[in-house]
Amino acid sequence: xxxxxxxxxxxxxxxxxxxxxxxxxxxxxxxxxxxxxxxxxxxxxxxxxxxxxxxxxxxxxxxxxxxxxxxxxxxxxxxxxxxxxxxxxxxxxxxxxxxxxxxxxxxxxxxxxxxxxxxxxxxxxxxxxxxxxxxxxxxxxxxxxxxxxxxxxxxxxxxxxxxxxxxxxxxxxxxxxxxxxxxxxxxxxxxxxxxxxxxxxxxxxxxxxxxxxxxxxxxxxxxxxxxxxxxxxxxxxxxxxxxxxxxxxxxxxxx
Numbered sequence: 001x002x003x004x005x006x007x008x009x010x011x012x013x014x015x016x017x018x019x020x021x022x023x024x025x026x027x028x029x030x031x032x033x034x035x036x037x038x039x040x041x042x043x044x045x046x047x048x049x050x051x052x053x054x055x056x057x058x059x060x061x062x063x064x065x066x067x068x069x070x071x072x073x074x075x076x077x078x079x080x081x082x083x084x085x086x087x088x089x090x091x092x093x094x095x096x097x098x099x100x101x102x103x104x105x106x107x108x109x110x111x112x113x114x115x116x117x118x119x120x121x122x123x124x125x126x127x128x129x130x131x132x133x134x135x136x137x138x139x140x141x142x143x144x145x146x147x148x149x150x151x152x153x154x155x156x157x158x159x160x161x162x163x164x165x166x167x168x169x170x171x172x173x174x175x176x177x178x179x180x181x182x183x184x185x186x187x188x189x190x191x192x193x194x195x196x197x198x199x200x201x202x203x204x205x206x207x208x209x210x211x212x213x214x215x216x217x218x219x220x221x222x223x224x225x226x227x228x229x230x231x232x233x234x235x236x237x238x239x240x241x242x243x244x245x246x247x248x249x250x251x252x253x254x255x
Contacts, residue, residue: 198210
């Protein structure tokens with residue numbers, strides 16, 4: 001079943017890829033201007049970006065910031081979400097704070113974060129963490145709270161320990177929510193990364209794209225956009241693979 005799902009995803013990817021490139025080509029022909037080169041011109045230039053423009057270096061910095069930001073967000077979101085779901089006391093303490101701070105546009109805090117943590121990697125990682133953690137906390141808390149109490153009661157009657165309940169019931173529900181949250185948050189993370197990398201750095205995909213735009217090098221600019229999009233798709237596919245492995249029990253239930 002997992003193999004079939006991956007095939008469907010690949011088929012959807014290629015259909016989407018073909019559609020986007022056809023529309024891109026038609027738009028480039030209609031505009032007929034250097035500001036929108038054709039897809040073929042951009043793809044032919046990609047190898048040069050890696051060999052001569054140091055694209056791997058920029059990509060490596062962006063991956064480092066994304067990985068650390070997502071890892072911290074997942075750990076904090078999982079811990080706080082589980083605490084709030086299983087402890088009425090801590091839920092009562094933390095819920096007002098979450099409720100008040102979640103709607104705040106945290107990207108507006110970027111100047112303050114950069115003043116406090118500097119212009120390096122730390123400010124980028126902090127901004128990703130600030131925005132993504134709240135999404136994971138809420139999803140984990142709500143998913144664990146939604147588990148029917150009867151599920152716990154049945155297992156308790158069978159002699160299951162608290163550790164067993166956490167391993168067999170609570171954790172699988174939390175993992176499902178985490179993976180769903182991370183999948184939804186990927187686009188947000190890439191957007192945050194792009195914005196933060198346009199300030200106070202000389203490395204990263206955001207810097208590279210904006211630098212190419214400022215140099216009026218539109219082919220390089222679109223090449224950077226293509227590479228950043230490919231990065232997002234690659235990470236999305238990795239989450240699909242992790243879900244197929246970690247949540248194999250859910251696919252078995254469906255079968």
